[in-house]
Amino acid sequence: MKFLKFLFSYRFSYMDLIWALLVFYLFLQGMFLQGIAVFLLAIVFVIYVERLIDKRRDHVWKAKAAMGQKIEAIKLHRAIHGSTLKESLDAVEAYLAKI
Numbered sequence: 660m661k662f663l664k665f666l667f668s669y670r671f672s673y674m675d676l677i678w679a680l681l682v683f684y685l686f687l688q689g690m691f692l693q694g695i696a697v698f699l700l701a702i703v704f705v706i707y708v709e710r711l712i713d714k715r716r717d718h719v720w721k722a723k724a725a726m727g728q729k730i731e732a733i734k735l736h737r738a739i740h741g742s743t744l745k746e747s748l749d750a751v752e753a754y755l756a757k758i
Contacts, residue, residue, distance in 0.1 A: 724751050725758060 687693035716739045724732035736747040
């Protein structure tokens with residue numbers, strides 16, 4: 660379910676457009692399997708990079724929570740992870756209970 664939520668909330672960039680054009684070009688050239696392979700590699704790459712970025716951005720909301728700025732931490736958690744208000748509130752409170 661989180662994967663589908665990620666796919667529908669994903670913001671497309673110019674790099675995504677380049678990947679899509681490459682796949683479309685391969686389809687037009689009759690290289691159907693190569694197009695599918697490039698498409699799947701692009702999806703895996705985007706998901707991997709998004710997860711790396713999310714891990715690196717986690718320290719931002721954790722620092723805000725540790726400084727006592729709970730509302731800012733919740734807002735940042737929601738922006739980074741795309742979670743609901745309840746999920747973000749629970750995550751921030753769990754982190755504060757842990758430290």
